[in-house]
Amino acid sequence: MEPASRLGAGVSKQEIREKIWDYMEAQNIADFPRPVHHRIPNFKGSSHAAERLLHLQEFKISRTIKVNPDAPQKNARFLALEGRKTLLVPTPRLRSGLFNKIVPPPGATKEILRKCATSQGVKNYSVPIGLDSRVLVDLIVVGSVAVSEKGWRIGKGEGYADMEYAMMVSMGAVRKETPVVTIVHDCQVTDIPEELLGDHDLTVDYILTPTRVIVTECTRPKPQGIIWSMISDEMMERIPILKNLHFREKQAGKDITLQKEHLKHLKTIPIQAPLQNTDQIASSRPVDMDHAAPLDKECVTSKKESSSVTTVYVGNIPKDARVSDLKRTLREHNAVPLRLNWQGAQGRAFLDYKDQSAAESVISSLRGLSFNGNTLWVNLAKKQK
Structure with a gap:
């Protein structure tokens, strides 16, 4: 697998994801469900990789293990149940709580335990665990799209693993020394530039692949809450x-x-130093959504049209993001603006829409959106508030 360092300067998390997803499909490493794009990818050999848990001392002595519900961790869930450990699985998209505890029926055979470890089994054989349960997790197993030998991890971009860990910190379910393990194919182990990581990003201590166990000795702090x-x-x-x-x-x-x-x-702080006002923003070179180049004359609004143009501020854009990432996201959410003023170095962008109604509709569709691992801040630009 080509290291991320060879993908070019300023590589983004999304580019690393796409590279790995494409490679796994092209080399037929991917396993059901396919295609693996936009997922924690399942892969051939995932069960064998999970069996390396049995050789980790941290697994042997653990009593309570939290394992994510994705397909490549199915055998890890089974091994936890077979080892008579308490198995916690996050509730889907955290809709109804944080954890579900898998409770196999009395006298469950290996066949039944394997069913309990499937996604359907999680639904059929689990009970919710509340915040007052005082649960203490001894070991965490998460999925990854990419991970580096230094322990830096990239998920599928929705941020749920990071959020789950932060919640566990908040409820006192994990300690800073609680080990985090990820199970991936060897091709998913790649270089990840440290500048792509934020304070909210979860790191890992062990990487299990079909061929090896990697002890990362990661010193970067995990999320504090x-x-x-x-x-x-x-x-x-x-x-x-x-x-x-x-x-x-x-x-x-x-x-x-x-x-x-x-x-x-x-709003009480200058948007940047020196302050750039709305007039300056309007005079900035507009960006074409497909080519990040100046718009053609036909695409530029007339003076009459520009009088009603409403600008949307988008903040908390990750340092690793590119304008192409944002353009793609805007297209996916039917939020293509008349103009886009990209200020990636400052973690923000300004989007022009034909009127306030269109702008507010876009704000509604983008607010709370996870973008390359960060939750976007979306609001009307300062002058219009």
Whole structure:
């Protein structure tokens, strides 16, 4: 597998993902469900890779293990159950809580345990675990799209593994020394530039592949808890457990400023130094959504049209993101602007739409969106508030 370092300067997380997904499909390494794009990819040999857990001392002495629900970790779930360990699996997309505990029927055979370890088994043989359960997780097994030998990890881009870990920290379910293991194909082990990582990104301590066990000796700190300034109102509604954790951390006197309040605070701060006002933004070179080049004359709005143009501010863009990443995301969400002013170095962009109604519709569709691992801050640009 070609290292990310050879993909060119300024490689993004998404480019690394796409490279690995494409390679696994082209080389027929991928396994059901296919295609593996936009997934934690399953691969041929995943069961053998998972068996290396049996040789880890941390697995042998663990009593409670949290394993993600993706296909390549199915055998890891089975091995935990066969070893009579307490198996926790995150609830799908965190809709109804954080964990489900798998409870096999009394006297379950190996065949039944294997069924319990499947996605259907998780539904049929599990019970929810509440925040007051005082559970303590001894070992965490996560999926990855890419991982480096230094322990730096890239997921599929939705941020759920990072969020799950942050929640476990908040509820006291993990300690800083709790080991994190990922199970991947050898081709998924690649160079990842450290500048792509944020404070919210989860790192791993062990990498298990069909051919080896990699001890990363990673010294980069794991997430210290939920970064509330990255959490939107929409995320709070979509993931109800966040409300409970938010209340608990407020009671504990922690900083629980949400994205909305954080953005209100930013309104009192110059957008950049020196301040760039809306007139300056309007005079910036517009960016074509397909080619990141100046727009053709026919695409540039007339003076009359520009008088009603409404600008949307998009912030918290990851350092590794490229304008092409944002353009693709905007197309996928039917949010293509008249103009795009890209300021990636400052982690932001400004999008022009024909009127306020169109702009507010875009804000509604983009707010709370996970973009290359970060939750976007989306609002009307300052002058229009």
